[in-house]
Structure formats: structure tokens, C-alpha cells
Amino acid sequence: MLQIDVEACIGCGVCESTCTFGAIKVEGGVAVVGDSCTLCGSCVDVCEVGALSIKREEKATQGNLEDWSGVWVYAECRHGRIAPVALELLGAGRKLAEKRGVALSAVLLGSKLNGMAEELIAYGADKVFVVDDPALASFTDDAYGNALSALAKKNKPEIILAGATAIGRSFIPRVATTLATGLTADCTNLAIRDEDGALLQTRPAFGGNIMATIVCPHTRPQISTVRPLVMKPLARDAGRKGEIIAANLDPNTLKPRVKVLESVVEDLDRVNLSEADIVVAGGRGLENEKGFAMIRELADVLGGAVAASRAAVDSGWIPYPHQVGQTGKTVAPKVYIACGISGAIQHLVGMQSADTIIAINRDADAPIFDVATYGIVGDVFEIVPKLIEKFKERKSA
Amino acid sequence: MKIIVCVKQVPDAKDVRLDPKTNTLSREGVQAIMNPYDRHALEEAVRLKELHGGTVTVVSMGPPQAEEMLREAVSCGADEAVLVSDRAFAGADTWATTYTLSQAIKKIDDFDLILCGKQAIDGDTAQVGPGLAERLDIPFVAYVRKINDCTANTIRAERLMDDGYDLLEVGLPALFTVVKEINEPRIPSLKGKMKAKKIDIAKMTAADIEADPEQLGLKGSTTQVVRVFSPELKGERAMLGGTSDEQVAQLYEKLSPLL
Numbered sequence: 001m002l003q004i005d006v007e008a009c010i011g012c013g014v015c016e017s018t019c020t021f022g023a024i025k026v027e028g029g030v031a032v033v034g035d036s037c038t039l040c041g042s043c044v045d046v047c048e049v050g051a052l053s054i055k056r057e058e059k060a061t062q063g064n065l066e067d068w069s070g071v072w073v074y075a076e077c078r079h080g081r082i083a084p085v086a087l088e089l090l091g092a093g094r095k096l097a098e099k100r101g102v103a104l105s106a107v108l109l110g111s112k113l114n115g116m117a118e119e120l121i122a123y124g125a126d127k128v129f130v131v132d133d134p135a136l137a138s139f140t141d142d143a144y145g146n147a148l149s150a151l152a153k154k155n156k157p158e159i160i161l162a163g164a165t166a167i168g169r170s171f172i173p174r175v176a177t178t179l180a181t182g183l184t185a186d187c188t189n190l191a192i193r194d195e196d197g198a199l200l201q202t203r204p205a206f207g208g209n210i211m212a213t214i215v216c217p218h219t220r221p222q223i224s225t226v227r228p229l230v231m232k233p234l235a236r237d238a239g240r241k242g243e244i245i246a247a248n249l250d251p252n253t254l255k256p257r258v259k260v261l262e263s264v265v266e267d268l269d270r271v272n273l274s275e276a277d278i279v280v281a282g283g284r285g286l287e288n289e290k291g292f293a294m295i296r297e298l299a300d301v302l303g304g305a306v307a308a309s310r311a312a313v314d315s316g317w318i319p320y321p322h323q324v325g326q327t328g329k330t331v332a333p334k335v336y337i338a339c340g341i342s343g344a345i346q347h348l349v350g351m352q353s354a355d356t357i358i359a360i361n362r363d364a365d366a367p368i369f370d371v372a373t374y375g376i377v378g379d380v381f382e383i384v385p386k387l388i389e390k391f392k393e394r395k396s397a
Numbered sequence: 398m399k400i401i402v403c404v405k406q407v408p409d410a411k412d413v414r415l416d417p418k419t420n421t422l423s424r425e426g427v428q429a430i431m432n433p434y435d436r437h438a439l440e441e442a443v444r445l446k447e448l449h450g451g452t453v454t455v456v457s458m459g460p461p462q463a464e465e466m467l468r469e470a471v472s473c474g475a476d477e478a479v480l481v482s483d484r485a486f487a488g489a490d491t492w493a494t495t496y497t498l499s500q501a502i503k504k505i506d507d508f509d510l511i512l513c514g515k516q517a518i519d520g521d522t523a524q525v526g527p528g529l530a531e532r533l534d535i536p537f538v539a540y541v542r543k544i545n546d547c548t549a550n551t552i553r554a555e556r557l558m559d560d561g562y563d564l565l566e567v568g569l570p571a572l573f574t575v576v577k578e579i580n581e582p583r584i585p586s587l588k589g590k591m592k593a594k595k596i597d598i599a600k601m602t603a604a605d606i607e608a609d610p611e612q613l614g615l616k617g618s619t620t621q622v623v624r625v626f627s628p629e630l631k632g633e634r635a636m637l638g639g640t641s642d643e644q645v646a647q648l649y650e651k652l653s654p655l656l
């Protein structure tokens with residue numbers, strides 16, 4: 001509970017303007033807290049007279065946290081392919097492991113995994129736990145969850161990272177529940193706290209409107225799902241040495257209660273978008289379908305993929321798989337060109353880790369310019385055709 | 398078929414905006430609504446009931462104000478509503494939330510199917526569905542976009558994946574989370590609205606669900622929020638000026654080496 005010392009409170013209202021959740025208000029000269037308080041502690045830090053405190057009846061620490069050591073990455077693979085996010089997590093995990101002075105391990109679950117463990121070592125793993133079993137040929141929450149839980153119980157890692165993909169976000173919550181520990185969803189930043197070595201997990205919430213940093217203080221492992229395309233993989237080094245451990249699990253743990261009858265791959269368009277080096281994106285500023293055709297043409301001459309804001313998708317100018325943002329794809333291309341997109345935070349979270357961002361918008365105050373490497377204030381109908389011409393010339397030259 | 402739908406009251410994210418100066422969410426006129434994904438879960442439950450018979454019970458853990466949302470759920474076709482509400486639940490993370498909901502569901506009677514939304518648009522974790530299934534020890538399927546077939550003991554359903562979809566067969570009881578593609582929710586009927594006005598919403602406190610106080614709310618949570626802040630944006634903001642021809646020429650210079 002948030003405690004308010006009404007004697008000390010001077011009714012200055014600083015807490016009210018700090019609270020992101022609108023939970024605390026000054027009424028009749030003193031602060032009053034309501035039900036929407038999440039106990040985030042922001043107001044406690046800003047109250048100059050120290051009128052606020054959070055009474056934390058701390059959860060009892062479960063066992064000896066020191067017994068848990070090492071950083072693990074769940075290396076997702078599906079349809080015979082290692083998910084790119086697994087390599088990104090090995091890059092992020094390497095840094096955490098070095099800071100903690102522990103080993104980095106990957107966990108590989110599936111069937112017919114030949115050569116994949118070596119690949120994970122080349123990307124930074126010191127150890128790879130492999131469960132290669134026909135029962136893991138298709139993804140099921142039961143078999144995958146039981147396998148990862150069993151391995152974690154036995155080997156006691158302090159941190160487990162997994163991609164915030166359809167698969168990761170489906171079965172990792174179950175692993176966290178089985179291990180009776182905390183899980184932070186869809187992280188975009190990970191760091192180790194200097195004082196106590198705790199994992200600081202930062203994630204967007206409220207549709208990307210706010211960021212929250214979260215810790216898991218009393219239980220281990222600390223588990224995070226991490227958004228794809230945010231972390232950077234290490235360069236592949238085929239000379240790296242590592243240990244491959246074939247794990248034997250009780251066959252009963254791999255029995256799923258859900259039967260996969262069929263597994264269909266579609267939507268290759270979407271895959272292309274997230275792997276393209278150049279992305280040209282259009283928004284409501286294109287005005288109509290014809291305007292949007294200009295975006296496709298620019299993408300074509302640059303050899304890039306086409307993306308869109310939700311406004312453009314909702315207008316029916318381009319299908320949903322092209323949407324970038326909080327409720328669409330996350331992309332991190334070398335170049336992202338945003339045309340007639342205002343730069344709502346829900347759009348920015350999907351593209352702000354692009355290396356170079358170019359914004360073309362006629363409104364000089366559009367928030368898209370805050371993330372832009374280069375900005376042009378101007379009319380898309382004037383700028384884009386000229387740009388297309390220029391690059392066409394270059395192509396034919 | 399007995400179906401339970403978990404619904405959460407959330408602030409309408411369309412209206413939630415961050416004020417860059419004060420670093421707070423501007424909440425002017427922000428309404429509390431039913432989590433949009435939960436509407437689809439409720440709709441699917443009502444459709445299953447219409448096809449196969451049975452009952453739909455909506456359950457929410459939240460403050461007393463959530464009662465209004467539960468009435469709305471009844472107007473959209475739910476038969477019963479349960480509000481799990483207690484000061485002791487405040488500050489719950491998903492671990493404490495799934496504990497609380499599982500204790501409440503154990504009190505509600507038996508069930509064949511539990512439906513949840515894919516995620517709540519405020520906390521955005523998508524962890525409550527799978528965590529709850531594990532607590533209740535029943536099979537779980539995420540991102541259900543279509544229920545193809547349903548018998549007394551099994552369901553066939555399609556699960557949306559990053560690269561396509563899976564067709565699955567699941568024995569009941571089970572828990573699914575649903576995506577928006579699954580259906581188009583109906584608007585309340587007049588009859589539904591009348592029923593919603595009169596219905597007695599069952600209330601459960603921490604004592605009613607026989608909860609272990611150590612597992613509830615902030616105290617029972619495994620995660621702790623240590624800082625909340627607005628997303629920082631890091632553009633270099635080099636503005637290319639001049640006439641449109643000059644702007645395009647500069648951009649061409651900058652872009653060419655990157656291609």
C-alpha cells in the first residue's frame with residue numbers, strides 16, 4: 001500500500017503530476033491515493049517532504065539465490081530454422097554473462113537439429129543443451145514447457161531469455177509458473193544492476209506509451225521474453241569452442257495434451273519485411289491508394305520493402321502484414337524512410353532501432369522528426385517523385 | 398458446455414497519450430473499457446453456447462468499478478458474472494493475478510473451456526492466460542483465430558503463429574487466448590441490456606476464495622516495477638533545408654552510400 005503521511009503532506013501536487021497512472025490526487029490540501037495505484041514508487045521519490053512511502057511486505061526470498069548461476073538463452077527453432085531472435089539473444093546474453101562472470105548457455109529443443117548447436121556456439125554460446133526428440137517436432141506448450149522447466153530445475157540458471165515471439169510468449173509464462181518465479185514480457189532493454197547483480201528488465205507498456213523497468217528480487221531464475229530485432233547478434237565465429245550436452249529427459253515430460261494436426265507456413269511477405277535492409281513506409285499523408293503507389297515505386301527503385309502506419313492499413317491502401325508498430329511488425333533495417341507518417345509512439349516502437357531513419361513530412365513539428373537521422377519538411381507529392389527520378393537515373397547510369 | 402471468460406477493465410489506450418513536458422499520461426476523458434481482446438473472447442463463448450448449449454460466466458479481478466464492465470458483458474450474452482475484488486489484490490503482477498483468478502475459478506464450479514484475450518492493452522504482457530492454464534493444470538492454446546469443431550470432449554482450433562498457423566486438436570477442459578481475427582463482437586441486445594440491469598453480480602473477496610495472503614497483490618508478486626518513464630527518442634534530427642530540389646539532392650548524397 002502507498003502510505004501518505006497527512007501531517008507531513010503540504011499539498012504541493014508534485015506527486016499528482018508525477019503519477020503516470022493518475023492514481024494520486026490532491027484533495028482538500030492533502031494527497032489521496034486511489035485504486036489505480038500500481039505501487040510503482042515514482043511519487044515516493046519526488047515528494048520533497050517525504051510524506052509518501054510504500055509499505056512493502058516483502059515476499060520471502062525463496063531458498064538461496066546464490067545457488068542459481070549462469071545465463072540461458074532459449075534458442076527457438078521452427079520448420080528447421082533457427083529464429084533470428086535466438087542469435088540476437090546470444091549477443092545480449094553474452095554481455096550479461098560477462099558482467100556476471102558466468103557461462104552463457106543455449107537451450108535447443110526440437111527434432112532433427114543437426115548442425116544447429118554448432119551454429120549457436122559460433123554465435124556466442126559456451127554450452128548448448130540439446131533435446132532432439134521426435135516428440136518436439138511441432139511446437140506444443142506442454143512438451144516445450146516441460147522440457148525447459150525440467151532442464152532449468154536441474155541446472156539452475158540465474159537468467160533465462162527467450163524471444164517475445166508467438167512461441168516464446170506462449171510457453172515461457174508456463175515455465176515461469178512451474179518454476180514459481182517472475183517473468184517480464186517483451187523487454188527492449190536488459191542490464192545488470194551494479195549493487196546486487198540483479199537483472200534490470202525494461203519494457204514498453206500501455207501500448208508503448210510508457211516504459212517500465214522491472215526486477216525479480218526474491219526468486220530465481222529471472223526470466224524475460226525479449227522483443228525481436230532489438231538486440232544485436234555477435235559476428236559469427238566458426239572457430240569458437242563450446243560444449244554440446246545432449247540432455248536426457250523422462251519421455252513422460254514430452255507428452256503433449258494438444259495434438260498438432262497441421263502446421264502451415266504462409267505470410268512470407270511479413271517475413272520479408274522484417275528482414276529487408278531498406279524499408280519505405282507510408283502513412284495517412286499519402287491521402288489515397290494512388291498516393292500510396294508512389295511508396296511502392298520508391299521501394300522498387302531502392303530494392304526495398306514496403307511498410308505502412310496503421311492509419312494507411314486501416315484506410316485499406318495496403319494489407320495488415322505491412323503494418324509496422326506496436327500492433328504490427330518490428331523492423332530494424334539499415335534505412336527506414338517514413339513518408340507522410342506523423343510518428344505516433346505506437347509507430348515509433350516498431351521502427352526506431354533502424355540504423356538510419358529518414359522522415360518526410362510537411363509538418364515541421366511532427367514527432368517523427370524526433371527519431372529521424374535526416375528530416376525533410378516538405379510535401380511528399382513533391383519530394384518522393386523527385387527522389388524516385390534521381391535513383392532511376394542512378395540505376396540507368 | 399460450461400465456459401468461463403476472463404475479462405479485464407482497462408483504460409482506453411486510444412485516449413492515453415504521454416505529455417512530454419510533465420512525463421505523465423494525459424488522462425483527459427480516458428474511459429475505462431472492457432479489454433478489446435476480451436470482447437472477442439466473450440463473443441466466441443456466446444457463439445459456442447448458441448451452437449452447443451451451456452452457460453457463459455464472466456470473471457474479472459479488479460476494483461469495484463469493474464462491475465459496470467461485467468454488466469456490459471452480460472448485455473452481450475454472458476449468463477453470470479463474478480467480480481473478484483479486494484484491496485489485498487492491489488499491485489499484483491501476473492504471478493499473483495493468475496493465483497487469484499485460479500482460486501476464484503476453483504470456487505465457481507466445473508468448466509469445459511476458459512477463454513481469455515490475447516493480451517490486455519494496459520499491462521500488455523499476454524502472460525495471464527498461459528499462467529492461469531498452468532495453475533489449473535489444463536492444456537493451453539495461444540492466439541486462437543478460429544474454432545473449427547467442437548464436441549463434448551475435444552476442440553479443433555487454429556493457432557496463429559509468426560509464420561503461418563497451426564491446426565490443433567485439444568481435449569477439454571482447456572484454456573485458449575483469442576486474437577481479434579476470431580470474430581466480430583456483437584453489440585448488446587435490448588433483452589441483454591434488461592438482463593444486465595437486474596443481474597446480481599457475485600462478489601468474491603480474498604477470504605471467499607480462500608487465498609493465502611502471502612500470494613496476493615504486491616506482496617505475492619514475483620516481479621517489481623522499479624521505475625516508470627517515457628520512452629526516449631534518439632534522432633540526430635539533421636534537417637535538410639532549401640528548395641525541394643536541394644532537399645532531394647542532399648538526401649540523395651546521404652542515401653547513396655547506404656544502399
Ligand SMILES: Cc1cc2nc3c(=O)[nH]c(=O)nc-3n(C[C@H](O)[C@H](O)[C@H](O)COP(=O)(O)OP(=O)(O)OC[C@H]3O[C@@H](n4cnc5c(N)ncnc54)[C@H](O)[C@@H]3O)c2cc1C
Binds near residue numbers: 309323342361412
Ligand atoms: C493500442 C494502439 C496500437 C497502435 N498500433 C499501431 C501500429 O502498430 N502501427 C502504427 O503505425 N500505428 C499504430 N497505432 C496508431 C497510431 O497511434 C497512429 O494513429 C498512427 O500511427 C498514425 O498514422 P499516420 O502517421 O500515418 O497518420 P497521421 O497521424 O494522420 O499522420 C499523417 C502525417 O502526414 C503528414 N502529411 C499529410 N499530408 C502530407 C503531405 N502532402 N506531405 C507530407 N506530409 C504530409 C501530416 O503532417 C501528418 O504528420 C496504434 C494506436 C493504438 C491506440
Ligand SMILES: Cc1cc2nc3c(=O)[nH]c(=O)nc-3n(C[C@H](O)[C@H](O)[C@H](O)COP(=O)(O)OP(=O)(O)OC[C@H]3O[C@@H](n4cnc5c(N)ncnc54)[C@H](O)[C@@H]3O)c2cc1C
Binds near residue numbers: 403524622
Ligand atoms: C507498466 C507495467 C508493467 C508490467 N509488467 C509486468 C511484467 O513484465 N510481468 C508481470 O508479471 N507483470 C507485469 N505487470 C503487472 C500486470 O500488468 C498485472 O499483473 C495485470 O494484472 C495482468 O497483466 P496484463 O495486464 O499484462 O494481462 P495479460 O496477461 O496481457 O492479459 C491476458 C488476458 O488475461 C485475462 N486477464 C488479465 N487480467 C485479468 C483480470 N484482472 N481479471 C480477469 N481477467 C484478466 C484477460 O482475458 C486478458 O485478455 C506490469 C504492470 C505495469 C503497470
Ligand code: SF4
Binds near residue numbers: 004009015026031050
Ligand atoms: S508531493 Fe508530497 S507533499 Fe506534495 S502533495 Fe504529494 S504527498 Fe503531499
Ligand code: SF4
Binds near residue numbers: 024033037041043
Ligand atoms: S506509487 Fe506510482 S502509481 Fe501509485 S500513486 Fe505513486 S506514482 Fe502513482
